[in-house]
Amino acid sequence: MTYGTWFEKQRNIIDYSLQSLLRRRIRNILIMIIFILLVFAVSSILFITGALTREMMITSSSLPDITVQRIMGGRQANVPASYISEIEDIPGVEAVETRVWGYFYLTALQANFTIYGMDLNLLEEGEYQKIVNWKNTPGHAEKNPDFRMIVGQGVSELLRDIQMENTYLFYQPGWQKPIPFDIIGTFKTETELQSNDMMILQTRGARQVLELPPDEFTDLAVYVPNPEETENIALKIRRYFPELRTITRAHIQNTYSSVFGWKSAFALSSMLAAIFAFLILIWDKASGLSLEEKREIGILKAVGWDTDAVLSVKLWEGLIISGISSLTGILLAYAYTYWLRAPGLREIFVGWSSVYPPFRLTPDADPKFLLLIITIAVLPYLAVTVFPAWKAAITDPDTIMRNI
Amino acid sequence: MAGPVVETINVTKTYNHGKPNHVTALRDASLQIDEASLTVLKGPSGSGKTTLLSLIGCQTKPTRGKVTIMGKTVSKLPEKFMNLHKRKHIGFIFQHFQLIGGMSVLDNIVLPLIPEGISPKERNRRADRLLEQFDLTHRRQFKISNLSGGEQQRVAIARALINNADILLADEPSAHLDSGLTSDLLDYVRHLKQSGHTILITSHDPAVYQNPIVDRIFEIKDGRIASS
Numbered sequence: 001m002t003y004g005t006w007f008e009k010q011r012n013i014i015d016y017s018l019q020s021l022l023r024r025r026i027r028n029i030l031i032m033i034i035f036i037l038l039v040f041a042v043s044s045i046l047f048i049t050g051a052l053t054r055e056m057m058i059t060s061s062s063l064p065d066i067t068v069q070r071i072m073g074g075r076q077a078n079v080p081a082s083y084i085s086e087i088e089d090i091p092g093v094e095a096v097e098t099r100v101w102g103y104f105y106l107t108a109l110q111a112n113f114t115i116y117g118m119d120l121n122l123l124e125e126g127e128y129q130k131i132v133n134w135k136n137t138p139g140h141a142e143k144n145p146d147f148r149m150i151v152g153q154g155v156s157e158l159l160r161d162i163q164m165e166n167t168y169l170f171y172q173p174g175w176q177k178p179i180p181f182d183i184i185g186t187f188k189t190e191t192e193l194q195s196n197d198m199m200i201l202q203t204r205g206a207r208q209v210l211e212l213p214p215d216e217f218t219d220l221a222v223y224v225p226n227p228e229e230t231e232n233i234a235l236k237i238r239r240y241f242p243e244l245r246t247i248t249r250a251h252i253q254n255t256y257s258s259v260f261g262w263k264s265a266f267a268l269s270s271m272l273a274a275i276f277a278f279l280i281l282i283w284d285k286a287s288g289l290s291l292e293e294k295r296e297i298g299i300l301k302a303v304g305w306d307t308d309a310v311l312s313v314k315l316w317e318g319l320i321i322s323g324i325s326s327l328t329g330i331l332l333a334y335a336y337t338y339w340l341r342a343p344g345l346r347e348i349f350v351g352w353s354s355v356y357p358p359f360r361l362t363p364d365a366d367p368k369f370l371l372l373i374i375t376i377a378v379l380p381y382l383a384v385t386v387f388p389a390w391k392a393a394i395t396d397p398d399t400i401m402r403n404i
Numbered sequence: 405m406a407g408p409v410v411e412t413i414n415v416t417k418t419y420n421h422g423k424p425n426h427v428t429a430l431r432d433a434s435l436q437i438d439e440a441s442l443t444v445l446k447g448p449s450g451s452g453k454t455t456l457l458s459l460i461g462c463q464t465k466p467t468r469g470k471v472t473i474m475g476k477t478v479s480k481l482p483e484k485f486m487n488l489h490k491r492k493h494i495g496f497i498f499q500h501f502q503l504i505g506g507m508s509v510l511d512n513i514v515l516p517l518i519p520e521g522i523s524p525k526e527r528n529r530r531a532d533r534l535l536e537q538f539d540l541t542h543r544r545q546f547k548i549s550n551l552s553g554g555e556q557q558r559v560a561i562a563r564a565l566i567n568n569a570d571i572l573l574a575d576e577p578s579a580h581l582d583s584g585l586t587s588d589l590l591d592y593v594r595h596l597k598q599s600g601h602t603i604l605i606t607s608h609d610p611a612v613y614q615n616p617i618v619d620r621i622f623e624i625k626d627g628r629i630a631s632s
Contacts, residue, residue: 396464398455
């Protein structure tokens with residue numbers, strides 16, 4: 001008798017495993033469908049959490065070290081210019097910048113936009129230049145430099161629908177006439193979560209749209225060169241000016257991270273019942289080897305197969321089912337989250353999106369997540385597949401076949 | 405080879421050994437079988453024939469005693485080496501054929517060769533030779549469940565011969581056959597004996613043990629070899 005190589009033996013065993021899976025195709029297809037659905041659901045939640053957290057981290061990295069707001073009667077009020085010099089005098093503060101922003105509701109579109117006022121000339125140079133797709137708007141914009149704006153992708157798409165993608169007319173009941181603004185650029189998708197609903201207006205124009213009095217600002221941005229000092233300076237501002245509220249960048253990042261983390265955990269825990277049901281199903285499927293499977297193992301042993309060859313077959317069967325199912329589930333989740341924008345799930349994570357223009361999630365497939373998903377999906381399945389087969393395979397073929 | 409091909413010395417087999425429900429199926433069984441002979445283990449149901457055949461066929465290990473096949477004491481070997489020896493020297497035909505129903509005739513026949521790492525081409529070449537020998541070529545891709553009893557038996561014999569075994573063991577091979585098929589079976593057995601195989605059959609069918617091709621008969625009663 002001639003003996004083949006180890007590789008030939010493995011190939012034969014893989015061939016046999018595939019043949020064995022095909023013989024029980026209906027049962028295996030059912031298991032794969034459930035497996036794929038579960039991996040898809042878990043992966044989608046992890047993908048959307050990762051993408052949102054990443055997007056927040058990207059955009060929040062450009063936030064001021066400390067944002068200072070004035071609270072009057074429990075509500076945010078405008079900040080008078082007199083605070084600027086007093087905060088600048090606090091040791092450790094590098095600069096204080098004023099900010100003008102607010103919200104503008106468009107009844108026609110039933111969407112709420114964030115309006116932000118700044119000197120747009122600053123965006124046209126340096127690193128900010130890279131985050132904007134600039135448009136060529138000759139003529140009007142140069143004549144009206146205070147009435148220019150840059151908009152997010154979501155705003156741009158909505159304005160295109162109403163044929164206002166080049167110039168938008170702001171109007172509120174009570175105004176004598178609308179205020180026209182030229183759109184000179186749109187933000188790129190990397191900052192979409194933050195910029196999607198945003199309209200960046202030249203400061204003077206923004207004041208007019210937001211009806212903000214001169215020498216008053218929406219809030220202040222405080223810059224501190226030493227990150228170790230940020231919390232101390234925020235504390236000093238609150239002590240010196242009890243009517244002021246401070247929000248540090250780290251605080252915003254932690255808040256977003258924990259909000260998305262909490263939502264992810266909530267969504268995953270609400271799936272616990274499904275995960276539990278699946279585990280019961282595979283345990284039942286695998287732990288109770290059918291009479292037919294026990295008999296087959298007995299026959300293989302009786303014709304001279306070693307226990308490790310029988311286990312190799314079961315291991316390959318488990319790997320093929322769980323591997324294909326995991327990969328399919330992950331790929332479907334990827335497509336669902338990043339191409340289809342996670343319909344159904346996105347609303348859970350970005351709850352206020354009913355008044356928020358749709359945004360595209362930037363792919364962020366952390367290899368650790370993928371490894372985690374594969375580990376929690378594949379290993380338990382392999383265990384419940386191989387263990388009962390091992391119990392049957394270590395029994396004398398004579399005993400198995402006499403009992404059947 | 406010089407000396408007996410199969411030898412058992414004081415072999416005892418107790419199932420569920422050490423448990424309250426233990427059953428001793430075979431006690432102190434000793435026998436020797438010569439090369440290229442046809443031996444029958446005869447006796448009523450439950451007498452221990454199949455147990456002795458299983459011990460010789462390396463399907464189980466004795467509780468006590470020694471089993472030697474082709475000069476090697478297999479009863480003391482670890483499972484891996486015992487299986488290697490089994491695949492090399494022994495072909496087994498089971499009472500209920502023990503074929504895998506959902507698989508084709510070809511796939512059932514080549515089953516013992518899969519863990520050997522023999523290429524599909526070589527496996528098929530050997531199987532085709534046996535399919536032709538047992539007039540099963542036209543059933544090559546048929547599922548086992550679509551075959552008649554006689555055809556299933558021929559598939560079981562072909563599977564037992566696929567590894568060119570020196571020793572062929574058959575457990576009650578005529579138990580589920582009519583007289584015509586039993587006669588065909590004995591023809592195959594005669595042919596195999598003439599080609600140099602050592603054959604050991606358990607049977608309580610007179611058509612088998614009274615056949616002139618049989619060289620030796622061991623009678624087993626209540627788990628003991630009563631006569632030979």
